[in-house]
């Protein structure tokens with residue numbers, strides 16, 4: 001498994017000042033694999049996936065993405081950010097740009113693509129997330145679910161090999177969760193490598209190849225959905241599942 | 248809701264059929280709901296109804312209204328008499344002495360001196376043309392349809408044209424050294440150039456203040472705080488008197504240029520603080536989204552952060568512009584003739600000396616026209632900037 005891993009974390013440690021946020025986190029994710037990360041609030045899930053594209057810097061251990069090790073080297077960070085797309089809990093669309101401009105900005109400036117070419121591709125992605133008619137609106141004019149689908153399309157326009165999702169549905173009204181999960185499920189079906197922090201256990205069961213459970217900055221256990229849900233190894237996991245599956 | 252039995256819902260007044268004793272009022276409701284009751288009253292009684300509702304609705308308001316009317320009656324008629332009705336509009340200073348009102352003939356006689364200072368009298372069409380060109384270009388630059396690359400080309404040509412007109416020395420124009428310039432051209436050029444140079448500088452200072460490099464941060468904070476800690480007058484003095492002492496023997500920098508540098512640095516420090524306010528208002532998520540997409544620092548700054556930050560701070564920025572425009576009148580202390588100084592000089596003529604008030608009213612009006620235009624323009628710009636980002 002480690003041989004063809006596209007994301008590899010080896011004994012990663014991370015501190016916020018004196019607060020120890022990640023403790024010896026090791027995980028290896030293969031190409032095309034879908035990993036769902038869950039765990040109680042404050043357990044370091046966001047911190048871990050934000051280390052993968054270096055929105056946060058780790059202090060000890062190694063993170064290797066597609067053969068490139070993440071260090072202070074700006075060039076390496078740039079290369080990795082082109083390969084890795086990210087979707088945030090709060091969408092983080094650019095409010096002063098139209099939907100189409102949100103999608104085309106990075107391909108034009110970072111990849112140097114021609115405007116007409118990327119606009120065509122952007123429209124294709126907007127069709128895939130089922131909002132081509134909103135292309136010329138501003139983000140503030142869309143619903144939360146629509147905004148999050150724009151955010152997914154924006155990340156896809158950079159043609160990433162890996163997609164990171166940090167609780168993409170937790171800021172959404174319940175009736176909009178499904179439209180976003182549907183898009184993500186479709187993406188998973190196309191073979192994208194995905195790391196997804198979410199508490200949508202239905203989605204996890206259906207899509208994930210493996211589920212990672214974190215608590216207090218460490219990975220407590222990981223395994224296939226079947227193992228994880230039917231036969232959790234640690235008491236901590238059972239407790240968490242008990243709480244989350246109650247609703 | 249689904250747990251409620253029908254019996255629970257019965258007393259809720261939203262039930263479609265009201266109880267029998269409501270029937271009378273229920274009939275009337277639709278007509279009342281279609282037009283708000285105040286609107287009816289307004290159209291019927293306007294404008295007396297409006298005055299009654301807003302000016303005389305309580306004893307206190309009535310008293311205040313009466314007091315205000317009394318004050319207006321005290322102030323407005325004498326002012327109108329002095330400014331307009333009893334004013335003398337043309338003729339000699341003798342005619343003015345007889346008139347009870349303002350003496351506007353002083354403006355008719357002295358306006359060339361007020362506008363153009365000591366610029367050679369026969370050549371004053373040149374600064375006039377230069378100012379007209381400059382104001383026209385400023386106006387054109389405010390029009391959205393003209394925000395095209397050729398506007399920059401037009402500006403370059405305008406600046407060259409203005410230089411030729413003001414200095415001369417080519418194309419058969421006599422040479423006029425810039426220590427003879429004065430009045431409106433000085434005020435306009437000093438303010439516009441210092442603002443135009445200070446604005447980009449202030450953005451760099453504001454960005455530098457947030458830099459992760461300690462050397463840059465310390466320099467920017469030090470510069471901003473040093474400039475904000477001293478009055479403009481002393482900055483102008485330093486630029487004009489002390490700065491030449493640091494220059495090597497034989498090198499001189501023009502007085503006008505030194506004043507411009509002083510104004511620019513001073514304005515930049517204040518603007519930088521306004522811009523910083525905008526930068527701080529941008530949510531962290533915007534930076535993260537830009538980083539995650541692989542944008543470089545300058546791409547992120549120019550494409551994502553500044554366009555949003557500057558929109559937010561249009562009002563305080565324009566505030567600084569207006570204040571910089573008025574501050575140009577302080578360059579008089581380093582011996583430059585701006586509009587206000589030229590006006591003061593105009594009052595020194597013994598024949599027209601008694602009418603200095605009229606001259607200052609006129610100079611004030613000139614300042615007001617420019618400042619008020621800036622203020623109105625900023626309101627339009629704000630609406631334009633917010634039109635798309637708000638729902």
Ligand SMILES: Nc1ncnc2c1ncn2[C@@H]1O[C@H](COP(=O)(O)OP(=O)(O)OP(=O)(O)O)[C@@H](O)[C@H]1O
Nearest residue numbers: 016017019021039040041042043044045046047048
């Ligand atoms: N920028 C920061 N500075 C200091 N501490 C931080 C910072 N970001 C996160 N932390 C702390 O690190 C810990 C892990 O945070 P993280 O956001 O990774 O948790 P999480 O598992 O994503 O939680 P949630 O489910 O609430 O999003 C928390 O205790 C948090 O308070």
Ligand SMILES: [Mg+2]
Nearest residue numbers: 045046047167
């Ligand atoms: Mg989180």
